[in-house]
Amino acid sequence: MPAEIEVFDLPFLRAQFPALDQEINGHPLVYLDNAATAQKPWKVLDAVAQFYERDNANVHRGIHELSRRATEEFEDARARIASFMNASEPAEIIWTRGTTEAINLVAGTWALDNVGEGDEILISTMEHHSNIVPWQLVAERTGAKVRYIEMDDQGRLLLDQLSDVLGERTKIVSLAHISNALGTVNPIAEITRRVHDVGALMMIDGAQAGPHRPVDVQELGCDFYAISGHKMCGPTGIGVLWARRELLEEMSPYQGGGEMIRIVERDGSTWAEVPHKFEAGTPNIAGAVGMAAAADFLEEVGFDEIAEHERTVVRYAVEQLSQVPGLRIYGPDSLDERSGVISFTLGDAHPHDISTILDSEGVAVRAGHHCAQLVMRHFGVAATARASFYLYNTTDEVDRLVEALDTVRGIFGA
Amino acid sequence: MPAEIEVFDLPFLRAQFPALDQEINGHPLVYLDNAATAQKPWKVLDAVAQFYERDNANVHRGIHELSRRATEEFEDARARIASFMNASEPAEIIWTRGTTEAINLVAGTWALDNVGEGDEILISTMEHHSNIVPWQLVAERTGAKVRYIEMDDQGRLLLDQLSDVLGERTKIVSLAHISNALGTVNPIAEITRRVHDVGALMMIDGAQAGPHRPVDVQELGCDFYAISGHKMCGPTGIGVLWARRELLEEMSPYQGGGEMIRIVERDGSTWAEVPHKFEAGTPNIAGAVGMAAAADFLEEVGFDEIAEHERTVVRYAVEQLSQVPGLRIYGPDSLDERSGVISFTLGDAHPHDISTILDSEGVAVRAGHHCAQLVMRHFGVAATARASFYLYNTTDEVDRLVEALDTVRGIFGA
Amino acid sequence: MNEPTLNSLYQQLILEHYRKPRNRAELPEHTVEIHMYNPVCGDEIRLQLRVDGDRIAEAKFIGQGCSISQAAVSMMTVKLEGATLAEADDLANQFVNLMHGDEAAARDRSLGDLRALQGVSKFPVRIKCALLGFDALQEALKQSRLEAPAH
């Protein structure tokens, strides 16, 4: 183990995550499933608890004190996330259940209204199912075609072929900022410029980026950006769609119901202002409050410090894993092109068996297709094992992972 | 104040709700906005906290111990709600954000697939906007027509005119079990039989029923039933659509994404089994766990006891309020036909002014159209004040309400 | 904590304007009409002005809602008749200051009866009620300037 470069006080940081402090199968937990969901710090849990214990009420329609407090905290949370993503105003932040619902919202409103027979929607074979299936459903209903940007053998988008698939017929392009299956970081600002050159809109699936780096939607210049609270230390059941106000103004509503209307008549209704037009029904109020607290938490720790620390841990992990006989890592060779996700296979040990064996030593990794079956098919595997790192992981934990892989090799004789 | 008929230990019960124990504007809080959202007992808050502190992971795709626990708790919660509603099996329980999303799900899948030009969707003028707007959106997209069951001057459905609006063209009927604006309890089982007689499907908006009485979907014989967690002492951002399995099997998926697929190919995908087909993306896992804990809580207190206690408090409230000069109560005269919602106006004092004045004495009621503009129009008012009671309210609190209304009368000279 | 008092909110003058609103009538000869609706609480105001040159010759409204929103618009119309567009603008700005708790605005006599609404600033959820009529006014002034021939 190398001397840890302490960009922040790691034991202190870890102590803020109650779930990290436990034994699994007799070993201290090593949680390396962060791309699936992150653990939550006390700051987030306390914000949620305090909301319920003190300020709980429904939002927007009440005059009494609790309702005032709940509304204020809910709208403050929106403003907090607006600044987190550098949106021009809080009204550009739409609360959703998560990234999946955010993408479905764009597919179900903007795309259904603007995409027609013969038009094209461009995604890539690197995408998470949540950024594939909604577009397939739009294509089915509109007669549009879903086209794909391909990957190379390092799991990078083949951007030199972009002009072959991006053209006049392309109405919208939707791509992951960072791949959850490979860790590939896409040059998303550059792609956005090329997408805008042909007059198409650009949606970014930021589920794996939001937790790890500052997202600046204005600098990226994109049209839609989606993130999930639960992957950035926030609660489950909350996420955000950011979109430019002009787009939100002209878009049809998504779900119908309370909060999103202006006037309801027997024969039809008119819609509330943006953002409420897109938020039918009682929202996940405590979830929004918790997600804002998570944004506070991450910025207090500091994204620069988080990035530097993760780089240290991931570099060490790649070095160590590369020395394990029979282990193959998928995704970009260069650390500059990848984030904290390491997908791998080990000899003929099936990823499920790897995961079971690691779990018996307290090491939590994911095994499977990672909701990215097209990625698996690209590499000709049915599944991979995936270790994904976050701000609280340590190089010690990398050693624990490597030791546990020795046990896999012992059993499978690799 | 009458001798409280103690069906349960009220001080002990109230002590379980942290938010009730606080002062608002120098007075102990009297929370009478339960139809908007209920307060949460420690049991629910602890279940949510414990999930995050100990078992937090993403569900369904993991082999490691935390993922196993999270999946088990999430699916146990589903089974718990299935028994809470007496569904035939857990797979009939679909997690949603709340009642609004549940209704939108049925409108966006079953209705879009089965309702066409010239068909009719039957609702009533008593409905919450969440049970109006989704159907208007379906009508707009399919050419179907939304028809309404009217109310009488006590805010009861005019069921003797039901055969005029219910007929061969009716494809689906969707009605509130209990009105949130008036408290009217609809004879929903009887209506369901008549709806089935003409071959239409019956959806019940149970947002106001689930918190107060045992819901037995099999006994009701309906096709769809929706409830919200936050109104029954559970967390925000979680709710349930129950539907019969045969319907779920044949319905199109709603949102597309992770979890809801079977196989994703470039040119299209196949869907996972019910219920997962309808649950794209990471669900509100902690919300589901909390909602199940709320169901446990309510059944431990006992629905019989809750009903008896609420009856006592509501009877006393109606008696006392009826004696306030200038006060008019909307909704059914008979206590047998109404639940714990009391909508009222007082002289020419506007409901917002009533609410502000009550709030200054610590009494929280709601003022406005209660997401039921058609109800307001029916009674020719722009708004009402609404006091809504729940298991923890007391006759003492009714006295506090009536005293505060004296202040309103003092100011507005009624 | 010092609780805001009801007395500071519900001054007699407010209730007077609520009960007997001034200028509550249709103004068929209006040059501009603005409909403001607050979907959250259902309050609404239709403000009609007859603008003559750079002066407001007449101001009427039709509305319904709480005592605060209706009294505020009633008081406002009283101040508007005969005012120049610039004066109307100042009035609106000064009233917004009053709602934000500005001490100078509370002492500003030019606000007239509107000063009775200063207690609203202590009730954050009711501020939007008081501002509804002024929101309509500001929109009406904008439109009047756009339509007026450029000097």
Add this chain to the structure above:
Amino acid sequence: MNEPTLNSLYQQLILEHYRKPRNRAELPEHTVEIHMYNPVCGDEIRLQLRVDGDRIAEAKFIGQGCSISQAAVSMMTVKLEGATLAEADDLANQFVNLMHGDEAAARDRSLGDLRALQGVSKFPVRIKCALLGFDALQEALKQSRLEAPAH
């Protein structure tokens, strides 16, 4: 807590069947074919049987997945060849018992190599892996009975 041991799970016999599966081949003359897929983990098995009267004359499979799912189906096919439909049914039931930790099943010699899988019962998330082939078998038996001429 007594942690389940890896040794009880990964018995040598399991790894043998995983590496060198028996009856892993196409059976063109099959009378029934069932494709089972576990969308959660991606494991899949295509089970082919040639049923002759009330006997399974041949059993083959094509599949991919983890050591548990592939070893289990391999061991299962060995037990199936020559078995009556009723015996196959019993085998499936007894194996399900084994997965649920049943002691009697663990001592039942008729399970043959399949007893090596008894450790799986201590790993709840892996039980569905072991059952995948048997799910296919039960479906195949059902279909064979439906298609068979009634006696």
